[in-house]
Amino acid sequence: AAGPGRANGLHHATSFPWGGQRLDLRFAADDAYLAAGKTWVPWGVLLAMLAVTFLTAAMVFLLRGRAVRIAREVADRTRELQASNRELEEEIARRREVEKRLEAYQQDLEREVAARTAELNSTTNQLRTILDSEPECVKIVSADGKLEHMNAAGLAMIEADSIEAARGQNVYELIAEEHRDAFIDLNRRVIAGESATLQFRIKGLRGGERWVDTHAVPLIDADGAPTRHLAITRDITAKKAAEEQQAQLEGQL
Secondary structure, X not given: OOOOOEOOEEXXXXXXXEOOXXXXXXXXXXXXXXXXXXXXXXXXXXXXXXXXHHHHHHHHHHHHHHHHHHHHHHHHHHHHHHHHHHHHHHHHHHHHHHHHHHHHHHHHHHHHHHHHHHHHHHHHHHHHHHHHHOOOXXXXXXXXXXXXXXXXXXXXXXXXXXXXXXXXXXXXXXEOHHHHHHHHHHHHHHHOXXXXXXXXXXXXXXXXXXXXXXXXXXXXXXXXXEXXXXXXXXXXXXXXXXXXXXXXXXHHO
């Protein structure tokens, strides 16, 4: 705003804010200048100063308006970013909670698997002990005639030192040639789901020969399909020898 004139000269003063401070513009013409100059000159200068003042004020107003808009946009963007950060923090917290639950579930599952595995190992060891103590041969044969498991009595029957030495061997090769086709047919029928029995002669890994009597049943897998056969085999060599001796005696009578 313009200040009031004074009796000893022409004065004009105005001020406006600029960069956090106030800018003062002043114009003054003393009485000697007014007496020496023409009257329109100081008024012209005064009007020019007023125009400069108004232009400066307009520029300041525009700049301040732009600064206010920028500050408002910055504030709005800051609020948006803060809201996004809060959402992100909440999402991270939810994911961490899910991860904790999954980790706890995994630990429970691992403990359950370990317990079931220990129980299965214990059961397997018990079954192995029972099978190994069985006086008759217990064996598992695959569909193509490969030996998968045999207890101690069976290993002694085929003259094998260990299951490692016998596992994977084709049992057809242990069957006497005159009985081999009959045993192959037995294995085929058992794998098809039947139960079967057969008496046949075998030749051990060291050349020893025996007569055996086997009872075979299908072994069902996890899908309910018979894929192997489980057999219990007895050594009947003594029985066969007695039968032959009895037959000879009867033939002599």
